[in-house]
Structures are given as C-alpha cells and as structure tokens.
Amino acid sequence: MRIDVITLFPEFMAQSAALGVVGRAAERGLLDLHGWNPRDYAEGNYRRVDDRPFGGGPGMVMLIEPLRACLAAAKAADPAPAPVIYLSPQGKPLTQAKVRELAALPRMILLCGRYEGVDERFLAAEVTEEISIGDYVLSGGELGAAVIVDAVTRLQEGALNDAESAAQDSFEGPQGLLDCPHFSQPAQHEWGDVPDVLRSGNHAAIARWRRQQSLLRTWLRRPDLLDEASLSKADRILLDQARAELP
Numbered sequence: 001m002r003i004d005v006i007t008l009f010p011e012f013m014a015q016s017a018a019l020g021v022v023g024r025a026a027e028r029g030l031l032d033l034h035g036w037n038p039r040d041y042a043e044g045n046y047r048r049v050d051d052r053p054f055g056g057g058p059g060m061v062m063l064i065e066p067l068r069a070c071l072a073a074a075k076a077a078d079p080a081p082a083p084v085i086y087l088s089p090q091g092k093p094l095t096q097a098k099v100r101e102l103a104a105l106p107r108m109i110l111l112c113g114r115y116e117g118v119d120e121r122f123l124a125a126e127v128t129e130e131i132s133i134g135d136y137v138l139s140g141g142e143l144g145a146a147v148i149v150d151a152v153t154r155l156q157e158g159a160l161n162d163a164e165s166a167a168q169d170s171f172e173g174p175q176g177l178l179d180c181p182h183f184s185q186p187a188q189h190e191w192g193d194v195p196d197v198l199r200s201g202n203h204a205a206i207a208r209w210r211r212q213q214s215l216l217r218t219w220l221r222r223p224d225l226l227d228e229a230s231l232s233k234a235d236r237i238l239l240d241q242a243r244a245e246l247p
C-alpha cells in the first residue's frame with residue numbers, strides 16, 4: 001500500500017515508520033510511505049504556509065495554495081486514485097472497522113493540520129473525509145497519521161509473522177473484546193502468583209479462563225464495546241459466572 005503524508009514535519013513520519021512491524025513492512029515493500037512538506041510548495045522568499053485568521057483571534061491558519069500545490073504533487077506521484085483524509089478533531093472517530101476499510105485501498109493521502117488548522121475552502125474542495133484519533137487537544141495531526149499508518153500497515157498481507165498475526169487476531173477477535181491479563185516468569189513473585197489455570201497445561205481450561213477474563217474486563221471497563229445481545233450462549237454463561245464471582 002502507498003501512503004502519502006502531507007505534513008510540515010515529514011521527519012516525524014519517517015521516524016515513526018522506521019521501527020518494528022511498520023519498519024519491516026516498509027523494508028519488504030508492503031508499505032510505500034512518502035512525506036510531502038507544503039513549505040516546499042510555498043511561493044515567495046518567505047515561503048509562507050500560514051497566515052493570520054480573518055476575523056481575528058489567536059494563532060495562524062494553513063494557507064490554501066501551498067497545500068493545493070503540495071497535494072497536486074503528491075497525487076501526480078502515482079496513478080492510483082487516493083482518498084484525501086484530513087486528520088482532525090472534527091473527524092469521525094477511528095475504529096478498527098475503518099482501519100480494515102483503509103487497509104484494503106491501493107493508496108491514501110493523509111493531511112496533517114498545524115497551528116489553528118486548515119483554510120476551510122481547502123477542506124471543502126480537496127478533502128474526502130476527516131478522521132479523528134480521539135477527543136483531546138493535540139499540536140498537530142501527525143500523531144493521527146502515525147496511528148493510521150501503524151494500524152493499516154499491520155493488516156497488509158505479509159506484514160506480520162505467524163505469532164504476530166495470531167496476536168492481531170486475538171486483539172481483533174470476533175467481537176473485538178479487550179485483552180485478557182498476560183503473565184510470564186516468574187510464577188511466584190512478591191506482587192502475586194500466576195493464576196494456576198495458566199500453568200495447568202489444560203488448554204481448554206486456559207482458553208476458557210482467557211475468554212472469561214476478556215468478557216469480564218470488557219463488561220467492566222468498556223461496556224460500550226460489548227454487545228451483550230450478540231454474545232453466544234457460552235459467552236453469556238462465562239460472563240454471568242464471572243460477574244457472580246465478583247466481590
């Protein structure tokens with residue numbers, strides 16, 4: 001998949017895509033990531049990319065023309081059609097379903113805002129959709145772009161090895177439940193012992209315990225992710241039992 005990121009800080013994107021799974025996928029040619037800096041397309045000797053907002057108020061606004069020229073250059077770099085996605089607090093919340101949809105595309109262009117944002121006329125004319133990674137104040141859209149690059153790259157065929165794929169599947173699960181607790185060495189520790197079932201070698205009991213923990217945690221911490229109506233009978237019994245055992 002090709003991803004072009006329009007950002008005043010292309011080095012940020014390069015860094016965040018150089019490590020781990022994403023870095024490896026890029027090496028394998030599964031991800032073709034390009035950064036484009038609107039400042040390289042700004043006219044005049046000051047190469048302005050921002051200016052003061054009409055109507056007054058604090059801060060600056062990113063100008064139309066440098067973004068327009070920068071986007072045109074990015075589009076021209078590859079014949080494949082690409083949605084132009086603006087990372088924005090006004091966007092639709094990013095979900096794994098959306099990540100799967102984006103991961104299936106041949107290409108996408110991500111636009112990152114800085115300052116107070118982008119001239120609305122550019123958004124109206126050039127942006128396909130707006131996506132938000134969460135409800136908090138950020139300094140720029142680059143972290144949102146990095147989130148999308150990571151989440152989408154993990155889903156590229158061949159990006160994950162078998163263990164990583166299994167982990168991804170467990171995260172994504174049929175219902176998208178929260179993860180169960182994880183333990184490793186030592187079995188005994190001053191902060192507690194590993195639950196006996198995990199050391200029992202009884203794989204059915206282990207799978208049951210993990211499922212029950214995921215169900216219980218999702219119900220306790222993120223009931224919005226749990227659609228109890230669509231739970232299987234077995235899952236409903238596991239959850240009821242776990243709730244009954246709560247102190």
Ligand SMILES: CC(C)(C)c1cccc(C(=O)NCC2(NC(=O)c3cccc4nocc34)CCCCC2)c1
Nearest residue numbers: 087088089113114132133136137138139140141144
């Ligand atoms: C949500 C909240 C608190 C009500 C809110 C309300 C109003 C403004 C902001 C805010 O943060 N403005 C700054 C700005 N943020 C983002 O780009 C951004 C923020 C959050 C999730 C994102 N996902 O992608 C991009 C995201 C970066 C500089 C250019 C203008 C946008 C926040």
